[in-house]
Amino acid sequence: MLRTLTLILALSAGAAQAQEVATPVVLKERLVSADGVITLSDLFDNAGVAGDVLLARAPAPGRSISLDPNFVRDVAARQGLQWANAGGVLRVTVEREARTVSVSEITAMIEEALFVETGHVHAVNLSSLRQDLFAPVDTLGGPELVSFDHDAGSNLFRAQIAPYPGGDPLTVSGRAQRVADVPVLNRTIARGDTITAADVDWVRLPENQVRGEIILAETGLVGMTARRALTADRPVRSYDVEPPVVVERGELVSLVYRVGPLTLSAQARALENGGEGQFIRFVNLQSNRTVEAWVEGPGRASVLGGRSGASSVES
Numbered sequence: 001m002l003r004t005l006t007l008i009l010a011l012s013a014g015a016a017q018a019q020e021v022a023t024p025v026v027l028k029e030r031l032v033s034a035d036g037v038i039t040l041s042d043l044f045d046n047a048g049v050a051g052d053v054l055l056a057r058a059p060a061p062g063r064s065i066s067l068d069p070n071f072v073r074d075v076a077a078r079q080g081l082q083w084a085n086a087g088g089v090l091r092v093t094v095e096r097e098a099r100t101v102s103v104s105e106i107t108a109m110i111e112e113a114l115f116v117e118t119g120h121v122h123a124v125n126l127s128s129l130r131q132d133l134f135a136p137v138d139t140l141g142g143p144e145l146v147s148f149d150h151d152a153g154s155n156l157f158r159a160q161i162a163p164y165p166g167g168d169p170l171t172v173s174g175r176a177q178r179v180a181d182v183p184v185l186n187r188t189i190a191r192g193d194t195i196t197a198a199d200v201d202w203v204r205l206p207e208n209q210v211r212g213e214i215i216l217a218e219t220g221l222v223g224m225t226a227r228r229a230l231t232a233d234r235p236v237r238s239y240d241v242e243p244p245v246v247v248e249r250g251e252l253v254s255l256v257y258r259v260g261p262l263t264l265s266a267q268a269r270a271l272e273n274g275g276e277g278q279f280i281r282f283v284n285l286q287s288n289r290t291v292e293a294w295v296e297g298p299g300r301a302s303v304l305g306g307r308s309g310a311s312s313v314e315s
Helices: 002-021 048-052 069-078 103-118
Strands: 037-039 054-057 064-067 092-096 099-101 122-126 133-135 144-151 156-162 170-185 200-206 245-247 252-259 262-270 279-284 289-297 300-304
Touching: 054 064, 054 069, 064 069, 103 122, 103 144, 103 156, 103 170, 245 289, 252 279
Parallel strands: 252 300
Antiparallel strands: 037 054, 064 092, 099 133, 122 170, 144 156, 156 170, 170 200, 252 262, 262 279, 279 289, 289 300
């Protein structure tokens, strides 16, 4: 009986002593692990020498794992840490820190590989990757294209991407489509308005939607006048615009005929409006004959040697 009482008193004294030396701890606001393991210092700020005690293996980079709070409390208690769980946490969720390799980065890598292989710009649609990849925070270097296979007939591709040099590659697949960058207007342009560089944006369209009459160069828009109201964000066709009128119908101009070293001039009247660089009809007032001439600028037009109607300037 005396031995039993002595043992009970010893255990009670040990428990009381443990309670006296236990250090109260509180969970961190953000629970993260920077490496491959989860320790008490990942969960508690003032874990002290117990901070290196292992709780669990960390999840994959960018992922999270949930721990039983009773398990966490028991491990902490054995190390002299007292976690009361005053907030009533049901699961202790720990995230593995990571560097993000976005889907857009991977898409850009594949588009670059396609351009190197084919010489054409492609838009890529990934069918087997819907979320970002992650690399451990202590790794160096960006993602690597380990292998790439592309079938030009079907435009299907398959690639292996490592999130960092030496990392385990992930296989991605999808379809590529040849595209073209097309200038469009960023606002509605009224008929007769002149288009400026500030009015132009660019969109990327599938090549099979880019017909021959669509303007592909910014120079084909800037400085041109709308022949009709033009809608924003849509491709502009060559017959939707024209050079600004510099010679108006009925206006008198100096008409010049050039062939080799020979230059002749006459006065002519414009039969229609014309912009710089356009061919329009004029009537030669000297011969009263109609000719087609190139508008050089305000009040000036010329007939190129050998062009139909040029001889009428000499009449």
